């Protein structure tokens with residue numbers, strides 16, 4: 001998001017040179033910059049002790065497609081905690097470990113996606129109302145089940161490389 005008006009006082013912003021950043025939107029009344037912002041999301045490859053990957057189908061978006069468990073970060077939360085929280089909320093599973101893999105910028109949605117590999121025990125799923133189905137796939141099948149070229153596919157491939 002690019003600010004045109006100050007979120008604090010509502011004044012129209014000017015541009016001001018700020019160090020190495022170049023011209024930055026600037027509020028004269030508050031005397032501070034307003035850098036461009038974007039949302040930060042977490043996306044996890046959920047793995048069980050047999051190295052199977054849990055993919056879900058969502059009830060509200062493209063219901064036929066299998067995707068990873070993702071969500072928006074909240075303020076005052078670490079990215080690892082956000083990943084574990086989203087897994088618990090959507091699948092009912094408790095992450096034993098959450099390990100950062102890599103990040104991707106999702107241009108179309110102005111989102112920074114932080115990718116994780118999370119270990120869980122293979123146990124009963126307790127799906128949220130947003131999830132139609134959760135299903136375990138062996139890792140190669142998971143790679144071929146998600147959308148070709150998607151961020152979750154890149155993360156599953158990265159996970160496979162790191163566990164072999």
Ligand SMILES: [Zn+2]
Pocket residue numbers: 006007008009010011027028029030031
């Ligand atoms: Zn202001």
